[in-house]
Amino acid sequence: MPLLVMKFGGTSVADLNRIKNAAMKVKREVERGYDVIVIVSAMSGKTNELVGWVEATSPLFDAREYDAVVASGENVTAGLMSLTLQEMDVPARSWQGWQVPINTTSQHSSARFVDIPRKNIDTKFAEGMKVAVVAGFQGISPEGRITTLGRGGSDTTAVAFAAAFGAERCDIYTDVDGVYTTDPRIASKARKLERIAFEEMLELASLGAKVLQTRSVELAMRYKVRLRVLSSFEDTDETSGTLICDEDEIMESKVVSGVASSREEAKITLVTVEDKPGISAAIFAPLAELGVNVDMIVQNISEKDYEDHPGAVTDMTFSCPVNQVARARKAMEDAKAAGHIAYDDLVVDTEVAKVSVVGIGMRSHAGVAARMFKALADENINIKVISTSEIKISVLIDRKYMELAVQALHDAFELEQA
Amino acid sequence: MPLLVMKFGGTSVADLNRIKNAAMKVKREVERGYDVIVIVSAMSGKTNELVGWVEATSPLFDAREYDAVVASGENVTAGLMSLTLQEMDVPARSWQGWQVPINTTSQHSSARFVDIPRKNIDTKFAEGMKVAVVAGFQGISPEGRITTLGRGGSDTTAVAFAAAFGAERCDIYTDVDGVYTTDPRIASKARKLERIAFEEMLELASLGAKVLQTRSVELAMRYKVRLRVLSSFEDTDETSGTLICDEDEIMESKVVSGVASSREEAKITLVTVEDKPGISAAIFAPLAELGVNVDMIVQNISEKDYEDHPGAVTDMTFSCPVNQVARARKAMEDAKAAGHIAYDDLVVDTEVAKVSVVGIGMRSHAGVAARMFKALADENINIKVISTSEIKISVLIDRKYMELAVQALHDAFELEQA
Numbered sequence: 001m002p003l004l005v006m007k008f009g010g011t012s013v014a015d016l017n018r019i020k021n022a023a024m025k026v027k028r029e030v031e032r033g034y035d036v037i038v039i040v041s042a043m044s045g046k047t048n049e050l051v052g053w054v055e056a057t058s059p060l061f062d063a064r065e066y067d068a069v070v071a072s073g074e075n076v077t078a079g080l081m082s083l084t085l086q087e088m089d090v091p092a093r094s095w096q097g098w099q100v101p102i103n104t105t106s107q108h109s110s111a112r113f114v115d116i117p118r119k120n121i122d123t124k125f126a127e128g129m130k131v132a133v134v135a136g137f138q139g140i141s142p143e144g145r146i147t148t149l150g151r152g153g154s155d156t157t158a159v160a161f162a163a164a165f166g167a168e169r170c171d172i173y174t175d176v177d178g179v180y181t182t183d184p185r186i187a188s189k190a191r192k193l194e195r196i197a198f199e200e201m202l203e204l205a206s207l208g209a210k211v212l213q214t215r216s217v218e219l220a221m222r223y224k225v226r227l228r229v230l231s232s233f234e235d236t237d238e239t240s241g242t243l244i245c246d247e248d249e250i251m252e253s254k255v256v257s258g259v260a261s262s263r264e265e266a267k268i269t270l271v272t273v274e275d276k277p278g279i280s281a282a283i284f285a286p287l288a289e290l291g292v293n294v295d296m297i298v299q300n301i302s303e304k305d306y307e308d309h310p311g312a313v314t315d316m317t318f319s320c321p322v323n324q325v326a327r328a329r330k331a332m333e334d335a336k337a338a339g340h341i342a343y344d345d346l347v348v349d350t351e352v353a354k355v356s357v358v359g360i361g362m363r364s365h366a367g368v369a370a371r372m373f374k375a376l377a378d379e380n381i382n383i384k385v386i387s388t389s390e391i392k393i394s395v396l397i398d399r400k401y402m403e404l405a406v407q408a409l410h411d412a413f414e415l416e417q418a
Numbered sequence: 419m420p421l422l423v424m425k426f427g428g429t430s431v432a433d434l435n436r437i438k439n440a441a442m443k444v445k446r447e448v449e450r451g452y453d454v455i456v457i458v459s460a461m462s463g464k465t466n467e468l469v470g471w472v473e474a475t476s477p478l479f480d481a482r483e484y485d486a487v488v489a490s491g492e493n494v495t496a497g498l499m500s501l502t503l504q505e506m507d508v509p510a511r512s513w514q515g516w517q518v519p520i521n522t523t524s525q526h527s528s529a530r531f532v533d534i535p536r537k538n539i540d541t542k543f544a545e546g547m548k549v550a551v552v553a554g555f556q557g558i559s560p561e562g563r564i565t566t567l568g569r570g571g572s573d574t575t576a577v578a579f580a581a582a583f584g585a586e587r588c589d590i591y592t593d594v595d596g597v598y599t600t601d602p603r604i605a606s607k608a609r610k611l612e613r614i615a616f617e618e619m620l621e622l623a624s625l626g627a628k629v630l631q632t633r634s635v636e637l638a639m640r641y642k643v644r645l646r647v648l649s650s651f652e653d654t655d656e657t658s659g660t661l662i663c664d665e666d667e668i669m670e671s672k673v674v675s676g677v678a679s680s681r682e683e684a685k686i687t688l689v690t691v692e693d694k695p696g697i698s699a700a701i702f703a704p705l706a707e708l709g710v711n712v713d714m715i716v717q718n719i720s721e722k723d724y725e726d727h728p729g730a731v732t733d734m735t736f737s738c739p740v741n742q743v744a745r746a747r748k749a750m751e752d753a754k755a756a757g758h759i760a761y762d763d764l765v766v767d768t769e770v771a772k773v774s775v776v777g778i779g780m781r782s783h784a785g786v787a788a789r790m791f792k793a794l795a796d797e798n799i800n801i802k803v804i805s806t807s808e809i810k811i812s813v814l815i816d817r818k819y820m821e822l823a824v825q826a827l828h829d830a831f832e833l834e835q836a
Binding site for chain 2: 054058069075076
């Protein structure tokens, strides 16, 4: 029997009516001949309520108890979804993490999958169950305690089940109807993509497109799980939404598939750093220790007069999320005070944004960077930092130009055309 | 290490402040040198919310899914209580039913305990845990699914743990401060009892005193678990509340310990029933099949003229809860239509109440019935049905006299005096 994984997020199961609506989508797939594994999130708002109670009880909470409390939201939805399907004459039952069992590591609140044995669920499919409704976001540790995967972990649960059970596809039902060439709230010409390659989706997800968790896309890419993102709130069929798949399944890629943007960025420059072997490690090790997520890094030749500094000197610039600036500054000042690094000044610019173009076609096409920089120059947008990967070019610019830059790049690469 | 079981009901853990208040009571017992097993209910209102969702989803719900959904309320409280204790520097951890495991039968929503292995919890006590916070009301079936014990099952969970772990005592914290000689809302002279025997409590519980679940008292009596009922909302010490214990622990019992009353009773009389062997079975089997809880049964010689009925005839009267009258009537009419029983008329009186006096002292004292009937006669209260057990006398009377009867009996047996 072919098998499908269907995942419904919190807004898609927010109340009994929405659960019923989701169940109708599941029933339709059963009628088409699929066995289905449904992954559910907690009803929207419920996880926040539970997290609020835990945090109010104990500011430095025991993550094991946090997980035990918070995972209960998904258990409720799983039971209700199973009941709703039974009411529609679809043989269903609910599965909590420990019942499958979903074996994870012991890192509470950020556990990783170890394995998902098929035996228990397969036995029930063989006995006539058509739908296994699995509580997302949770698992069980080797010590027999409840773990969670971190917020948004239900997407990852869905992909992990699709991989473990060899599903034909993993459909992620959410509150948007697919993946767009860029954020439609920024560029009205944004176009929904029919297909996008794993690598592109991964860059878009990590660059700020909030449709899917980065981790779930990574897992899908590793196990070649065909992922589809589509809307819970619309009538959908087999061609709805966006398919995220291996690039082999995409006939002809455009050079650039999408434009991503990220608003809350900051740029930090260490001025007149002594330039000697090991200096980069001396700078970035303390940042990592304090949990600063350094993104782009650029090292420039310093413009300072060499006479003031007998050794060779440089400027070092990096970017990080705005809310980590205080931590980054502390890491640098402590390292300077300890004598591990030396610099004249630390300059922070919290008014920047990151804009990126992404596309697997870049691998075989030259001139993408030139076209990008020209489009920005035509709008008089100054580029502060550049970084590139095989399928992506990112720039830091003044935040006030972010929307303008996205629109200009969307036009320059003709993304409104399929 | 001596061990104590402490149980907190829904109103005692209704919000984070009350959970904290309960945790302080637990901490105090730990400081006195006890290892503690805490049994918690769901925060009040939560179980009703979950039950409401299940019933709205599926009127004839799958009890296995009902249990999976509804048991999640206790899991939340267990985690929050454990966190609260940790915050007070008391080493605690939460236990869900399947983690202990609490092995039960497969009768979902009304499961019964099979066994509670001590190994997992004892191992953690040996490692330094001082408090095991256990989610009440739930267990796990031989098939590995979540079961519940039925509403109020947390009391029973507490007693079962006290029996399994050889606890010195099982303290039931609730919203009243003990067991009274009668309902204080009915008789202002009601007095809190310091001690009461299991058998007496069992009669009081099943007669309508809502302090404890009948089943938990039965279990306590069978395993000689000393039960204490006391208030969550007052400062309490080792002499607070009411101790429910073996009668050997009660120095000198009064003849009557308490007066119980039950308002929602109905009296049903089958008039002119053919009186022959097997007729009682023919009447009460169909009632049991339809789930009618028959309480008192009286068989009278019929006053009908024997000439109209050549065989011997009788009247048969029984009582049941008011809300089961329709079912009882259907059972009788179906049995009559099927030719299994014959009667001239079925007379229902839905305006009756039951009043009972209870006391183990009755076993060795004559004259209790006479004293009871005289007290009622002095108030011109007519007795409609009488039934007796070794330690209890119950009467059905007109409902409008119920409060008067309770007060008169409380006075007649001088229950306001210790």
